[in-house]
Amino acid sequence: MSTLIWPSIAPDELRAQEDATQQREIEWLLVSLQESLHSLKSGLDDCADLLAPKEPGSTLVLSSLRSEHLKGFITRVGTRIVKGEINLRLASLPPPKGQTSYKLSISSSPTAPTLVLAQLTTTRTLINACLDVVDATRWTGDAGNADFISGQLRLLHENIQEAKSALKGCTEEQKTWYEDPVDAKAFSPPLPANVSFHLSVSEAAVLLNVRTLETVHNHTGTNTPLSQPVAGSLTGLSIRERLVGALGGNRPVFHDEAHDVFSFKGQEVRVRDKVRVESQDPSLLAAMAKLGALERSVGLWRRGLEVVMGTEEEEEEEEG
Template sequence: MTVDEETASAARELSWLLSTLDETIGALRSGLQECLHLLAPSGPGSTLPLSTSRSEALKGFITRVGSRVTRGDMQVKMAGLPYTRGLQVYKLSVAADHTLMLEQLVDVGNYVVASLEVLRNGEEDGEEEEGADGDGGWLRKMDPKSVMQMLCALHANMKAARTALKGASAHRLFPFHAVDPKVFDPPLPANVAFDLYITEAAIIAELRTLESLVSPDPNKSAFFDISPFGFRERFAAAVGIHRDTAPGGHGGADAASDQVLRYNDTDVRVRELVRVESQDPTLMAAWAKLGGLEHVLGTTIKSLKLVMTAAGI
């Protein structure tokens, strides 16, 4: 077979491949719409437990409606927290007139909506070509390079959406971000940091009690120190004696008491860290669906590249 014949054969194969994309694009559109449905607010939402498994450090639940946490009640036992009157725990609840925003889900929704817009724009461009029949034929009428560009844009959006569900960006977490204390009732104490985020479709809650490292005031007696920690703890920190994370907490890199962090314009040390994970079935379904769409797009792009190269495009 001559080079020209090989090129002509590849061109016919390319035309056939573009015609088979009708079904692929239809499945992609359906999958994206299903993801939007999974992410959208619906009914009473999903109520998820937030409890440490081997201790009483944190017991409670949250209710997620779409990208917002509309309810949450937690009972906390951590060093430096006073007991709520009448209880042997510190009670922390999401205030009735506030919600906690899960920014990662906002990002995922934006990427899915952007992908549907890419498909709409591609279909409109294809149907403007002469001879398009408006019934999926728009793909065969589009320039292969334009089809490739569209598929790559879709693939990038799916990858970004999966990345958003895989983990939160550092700038949205402690110590770079602080939740508005008024989101909670009573307001979150100044010596507590709270994070709520998503890792691989699971909801993660982290509570940290903090020790403020305020430079000593020579004009002020140490007996009037506003630190929530006792004299023994402050003395131990000063001489380098450190307390390990309490049972029930799960220490992280920032849980070491000798690591100084900048939080809310103040130097602090993490005294205790409690981390709990709660699997969210709806987010797991969205995570799996997005993964499937990303795989299909990756395979389709690879096949199209090979045929386009053989056709000299």
Template sequence: MATAVFPYLPADELKKAEDESNARELSWFLDNLQEKLAEFKHGLEDCYARLSPLEDPESSTLVISTPKSELVKGHVTRVGTRVVKGSLHLRLKTLPSLHLKLSETSPLILPQLSHLRTLLNNALDCVDITRWTGDRHSAAFITSQLHLLHSLLLEAQNVLTGPSFPVPRPGTPHPLPIASRTSGEDGNEHNPPWYQCIPDPNTFAPPVPENLSLHLIPTTSSLILTIRVLEPTAVPPSAFNKFALAIGAQRRLEHDEMDGVFMWKGEEVKVKEKVRVESGGDPVLLVLGVKLQSLEKGIEGAMMSLRAVMGLSQEKDDD
């Protein structure tokens, strides 16, 4: 059985009635979107609180130890964007045994998490502007704000995901040019490469040796510590070391940065030994990653629904 509007309307009146119906539907959707924005704000506030610098139950004490070896043994406590205490016992192949303790008065700042907290604060400001400052009945304004909010959360997810590390293959070192070397770690102001991350001398007791680099970065589930023993390129290897390498009595420690040259404290250096170790799972970062993903998908769904109500196709919007 067919259905039709009765009495029949002329084409111009039918178009006018359709436009009025679409306008009412859009107005209803924009009004209901305010409740959704309030839910987004609550979720963002919860994520923001998990990166609070105050020491509270959200702190995480994580074991950092190399499996099946004694190269690195220790633990650290992360609170918000800082590592506030911990200790590391190092038994590297090219350094004497060393025990380092993190000073509680000079915490180690994680710039990636500081940037993530700034992004979350910007997202909260974006929600407040959308709800209270701009024209909440303007579909164009709401669309632009949702796009901005979505881009902020995508960037926040990328920050928390962390860098992708190259997988070294034995015998195939990965030489890196000195001017553009990141070794899998994003080189930007919010996530500087390791050779630009020099902790305050008061961060560890005793102070870290001049030829030792400790680089700690967060990921969605843990912290990754990379330890590098450095040697100046200006100092040639001794005759004994050359002879030992030639006859096979001594072997080079192969890793992905073994042929790279880096600027460290104003001096060109090579990485003599490199050890990377991942901490145990950080429950706060795990929950934070899940919540950010859920918020990003929720905002993406709101954007798609608004486009549908406005009569815009995905392809047209992308163009």
């Protein structure tokens, strides 16, 4: 079945009519996008409000699974950790005399260094950038210029994607624990030199990794693991280690970093003990869900405008 125009139109006139129709579609879409940008601003404001530094903040419970290795809490206000107490029970970190655990307390002194979650700072910066783009698009730009609006939508889409990625914890800019150690004076008393305290965000949850460290001595070599299995040892422990365990001594602890060497504060170190604890943060979960919804909406707007403009294939080639 075919569709014919009757009476027939000359090819030049047909192309002119097609161009005029396309232009009317673009104009209609650009007008409707102004309303969509208004709703986008509202959603971005909600995200910014969820990450804003409002008292009393979010208090998150920290507890290691199926063990007493780590118990405590932290309080987050915006991007900062303003309060916290962590009790550790690790063989490599003996508690003070008369105590059953080693206590880490985040200092409340106004002169103490601040513990900041860099990923939340990145997310807030990107959300604010999106709000600026929306305002520029609605009030100072050429709302009738399809190329301008398409470029603004692309910028919005990329910024929202990066903001969501920061909350998911999968950005390339995120520093590792040994690259970005916390200031020992952020704690009262100061954090012990052989302890690494690292906070980050993963899947909109606050992730805490506490590590006890030991210096790598020159006579051991930097490639020697903490415990080398010997031939005939089915358990992976040497005879010496099994004897230590049988006599009630500290058994070696195995984790994903046990055999690695890291450069930490100018020293080569190994991780003796490692405790990893996640705590779900309702505000961060809500912000990530909203950013996901906004990402999908802006993606649809981008694609719709590109289809009407006839630039969809060009955009796909550039992204590919």
